[in-house]
């Protein structure tokens with residue numbers, strides 16, 4: 050897995066917004082999202098077993114009419130504008146979009162690290178902080194943030210200590226096995242490769258068996274070959290555990306390889322532009338990535354993102370950064 054700094058590790062996050070791959074589908078998605086794309090609550094511990102379809106009837110994550118403004122001196126950046134998203138229980142959803150479109154902001158809202166300016170964010174029908182406080186939701190960022198002085202096993206055990214729980218050594222051993230790190234349990238992070246650190250960070254995020262896993266570019270710093278290998282490992286782990294997972298990535302192939310659905314945001318301010326139902330069989334393997342069906346989806350999504358770039362929707366040049374006085378909500382002025 051990626052070198053991510055797990056706050057804790059969430060399970061899987063399905064975004065219950067559906068859509069076709071055509072332009073019409075895109076419009077339909079936007080309309081559907083305007084109406085609110087059914088997210089229902091209910092993260093109990095009955096996860097789908099390996100090979101089972103995700104239970105889209107039960108909503109794990111929900112963004113409803115979410116707008117997020119970031120005040121910056123006298124201006125405001127509109128990061129998200131009226132985003133409606135639902136993620137079903139036991140689903141794996143990837144989030145794609147141009148740089149700066151608000152992908153990480155979506156993830157941070159779901160992790161309770163940011164508050165929406167308007168709209169509602171719910172995890173299991175409650176504010177995200179509730180699940181975070183119960184150690185049922187984990188986040189892994191691009192930087193793994195392993196403790197340099199602690200062994201791999203102790204790093205993976207950290208969430209138990211933070212939660213004030215006795216360390217479950219059998220669970221640590223299971224996670225070491227799951228991530229292929231058994232032989233390196235006593236090694237320090239400096240003695241590991243980048244990919245091994247990423248895997249250790251993911252193992253740590255999974256330590257408390259979270260119900261929701263939020264991954265922000267966990268493999269972003271790795272070379273292509275290592276990244277691809279870790280993608281397959283993540284796919285295998287996910288198939289075994291079926292944690293509701295939301296993955297933020299820039300890599301279209303990675304997004305498709307791992308997800309049940311891929312959600313594409315518009316350039317800033319981010320709105321849901323398109324939802325791609327991946328529909329490829331699991332387990333996902335290297336062979337799958339050589340099949341035409343896989344490439345069709347990757348090509349379609351890549352074209353969608355290229356279109357954003359070509360049409361100037363890439364929003365780094367101030368297009369959505371407006372006068373703070375005009376846009377800031379009254380309470381923020």
Ligand SMILES: Nc1ncnc2c1ncn2[C@@H]1O[C@H](COP(=O)(O)OP(=O)(O)OP(=O)(O)O)[C@@H](O)[C@H]1O
Pocket residue numbers: 119120121126127128146147148149150151152153154155299317
């Ligand atoms: N804490 C913050 N303060 C001010 N602006 C912020 C803050 N966090 C995010 N932003 C702005 O919100 C917008 C969306 O940022 P975000 O990191 O969510 O985008 P992203 O899609 O994840 O980008 P990238 O793909 O480049 O990582 C950006 O314009 C960013 O500058």
